[in-house]
Amino acid sequence: MPEIILSTLNAKHIHASLGLRYLYANLDELQPRAAIREFTIEPWPIDVAEQLLAEQPRIIGLGVYIWNVERTQQLVTLLKQISPQTLIILGGPEVSHEWQGQPLVEQSDYLITGQGDLAFAQLCRQLLQGERPIQKVIEAPPPPLDALQLPYAHYSDQDIAHRLIYVEASRGCPFKCEFCLSALDKSARPFPRERFMQALEQLYQRGVRHFKFVDRTFNLNPEQSVALLKFFLTRLDEQLFLHFEVIPDHLPERLRAVLKRFPTGSLQLEIGIQSFNPEVQKIISRKQDNDKSRANLHWLRTETQAHLHADLIIGLPGEDMHSFADSFDRLVALAPHEIQVGILKRLKGSPIIRHSEPFRMRYNPAAPYNILCTDRIDFPTMQRLNRFARYWEMIANSGRFPQTLPLLLGEQPFKRFMQLSDWLFANTGQVHRIALKRLFELLYTGSVESLEIDPAAARQTLESDFSRSGIKGRPTFSQPVSPSDADTADRTVRLSTRQARHR
Known part of the structure; x- marks a missing residue:
């Protein structure tokens, strides 16, 4: 015992x-x-x-x-x-x-x-x-x-076979972004490299192929970053998968050269953008070169095979709906594979609390302490944005709608997806537990009624995505009909759309 x-x-x-x-x-x-x-x-x-x-x-x-x-x-x-x-x-x-x-x-x-x-x-x-x-x-x-015993030997064989294996090459963060507890750190400190590399080798020999690094700033020290990436390149196989969190505006040439060598499916980079608004960045003490960040994201998307997961935060002090929409549209244009739309949370101890009164920021008193409203975004609007984030996760980040998503977003991604989000909630009252087949059917009706997309174009892209989904059966919009019935159905949808606009 x-x-x-x-x-x-x-x-x-x-x-x-x-x-x-x-x-x-x-x-x-x-x-x-x-x-x-x-x-x-x-x-x-x-x-x-x-x-x-x-x-x-x-x-x-x-x-x-x-x-x-x-x-x-x-x-x-x-x-x-x-x-x-x-x-x-x-x-x-x-x-x-x-x-x-x-x-x-x-x-x-x-x-x-x-x-x-x-x-x-x-x-x-x-x-x-x-x-x-x-x-x-x-x-x-x-x-x-250097006084700590490393923990990696205490991952069991069952852990290695069935669970995510977390590792850290460093602790701390030199940046002072006020929404984050890492703002309280004085610096980032690396673990002794030789010991850490030995621990990685032991994990690798035991069969670990999925390494999730929890470092806040993996690419802060390019020398160490390159050494770690080269370590894995020499051990590259079809199962290897690495996750790193990177600073968006810090991508020196020697790091780029190594990143380009990783094949598809082996590397995921989490890139915290949070906001492209310089005034908001200043308020939260976030130092970020937006031009470099955009250039680096574009380079990573076009010159590497890395899976890019970019983060934005809703509800930052000084950010209104228009400002967030602008950041969202700029990020969509850079085409990361995923955009994590997060809701600001007031973590205990984080310096963001100093803005509570000046920006009338009100938080949920219960965990996860999410923002409820600010002086720029009222509670009903914040609720709409919460639903926007949930539907974005369900539709865009799921990867199930690669053909349909560009049609939905058009030239005004935030405006159009918010319009679709409002329609989805008005017609379902749900943001969870929507069956996938039903979601396809909802997207067909919503894209035609809410976004006024041509029914034939919506049907074509959704059928293409549905065929890849593995779902049995066919969605209702894809049922075979006679040409006359199809023409009648499309006229009915157009009439419904006009009536919805009138309402």
């Missing part, structure tokens, strides 16, 4: 917690007395409590994040009711800042704020020796990276 259990509630089973494995790796002599037990947010907290307490641990360490804070609160309440003698230690970004008054913290025994890789082990030593530190909240400074 382990005396220490390290646990968290992951968003999905496919995610394997890198943080828990860092804590476990750095327990040193306590490691044989500890175990990792991961769950997801799906099970009832009472069932998780039963499994944790069945092993009769003396200490339970819980990682708290924005996606699991509410479930973790319920879990801790149950644990302390059932087994008050079990010591609960909290850590993680959701409780590292603004923890005062959080019921979750009040019910727990100890809280480690910051990077607890070494502090957790030290606290456990004291507790297992019978010492009870008076100080409940322990502030852990960033540990020297």
